[in-house]
Amino acid sequence: GENVEQHPSTLSVQEGDSAVIKCTYSDSASNYFPWYKQELGKGPQLIIDIRSNVGEKKDQRIAVTLNKTAKHFSLHITETQPEDSAVYFCADPFDSNYQLIWGAGTKLIIKP
Amino acid sequence: DSGVTQTPKHLITATGQRVTLRCSPRSGDLSVYWYQQSLDQGLQFLIQYYNGEERAKGNILERFSAQQFPDLHSELNLSSLELGDSALYFCASRGGVGTGELFFGEGSRLTVL
Numbered sequence: 001g002e003n004v005e006q007h008p009s010t011l012s013v014q015e016g017d018s019a020v021i022k023c024t025y026s027d028s029a030s031n032y033f034p035w036y037k038q039e040l041g042k043g044p045q046l047i048i049d050i051r052s053n054v055g056e057k058k059d060q061r062i063a064v065t066l067n068k069t070a071k072h073f074s075l076h077i078t079e080t081q082p083e084d085s086a087v088y089f090c091a092d093p094f095d096s097n098y099q100l101i102w103g104a105g106t107k108l109i110i111k112p
Numbered sequence: 113d114s115g116v117t118q119t120p121k122h123l124i125t126a127t128g129q130r131v132t133l134r135c136s137p138r139s140g141d142l143s144v145y146w147y148q149q150s151l152d153q154g155l156q157f158l159i160q161y162y163n164g165e166e167r168a169k170g171n172i173l174e175r176f177s178a179q180q181f182p183d184l185h186s187e188l189n190l191s192s193l194e195l196g197d198s199a200l201y202f203c204a205s206r207g208g209v210g211t212g213e214l215f216f217g218e219g220s221r222l223t224v225l
Contacts, residue, residue: 032212034212034213036214041218042218042219043114043116043202043204043216043217043218043219044155044202044214044216045114045216046213046214049212049213089154089155093212099157099160099168100157100214102154102155102157103154104154105154
């Protein structure tokens with residue numbers, strides 16, 4: 001069945017450095033790849049997404065890259081700040097109803 | 113503020129009891145999803161409704177049930193509660209066809225003692 005693997009499970013970076021989180025999916029037909037951020041005590045919130053017809057999308061300090069051949073997509077956060085500390089989830093829809101399979105999450109810790 | 117409202121925010125109850133969690137989706141959103149998130153765990157999909165009808169089922173226990181009402185709000189009923197049911201329960205709503213973004217509420221934290 002469909003599967004999404006997310007790595008690493010925990011990532012600790014120095015404030016100002018970059019962070020990269022990677023997800024690998026199994027369904028070649030997948031065409032929409034979102035990233036959600038969950039802050040402590042809150043629900044997940046979409047921060048960026050990409051469709052399969054592009055290889056990269058940027059929004060200020062965050063970017064998502066997609067490699068369809070290798071079936072993986074990555075979240076890049078540059079110039080990390082304390083407010084970037086959170087759990088990040090990737091997801092992959094496995095049907096036309098946008099039913100999502102979620103990655104296990106990455107806890108990002110920004111060290112001052 | 114996502115526009116999705118969940119009540120109650122916190123709930124403490126005993127094993128064997130029954131609780132109802134409520135969700136009001138964003139105005140105009142027809143789809144409602146329920147997720148369970150245990151401590152330091154990912155999001156487990158429970159069930160989805162679309163305009164009052166059940167659309168998809170995930171790993172939802174038989175002790176759990178849900179429904180979506182004509183005004184589009186949804187309720188998740190958890191019965192014969194066990195210690196392991198302690199978790200955060202999230203509701204999310206989604207807009208129309210072609211939009212993938214889910215809007216999550218802040219969750220209902222259930223503690224079963």
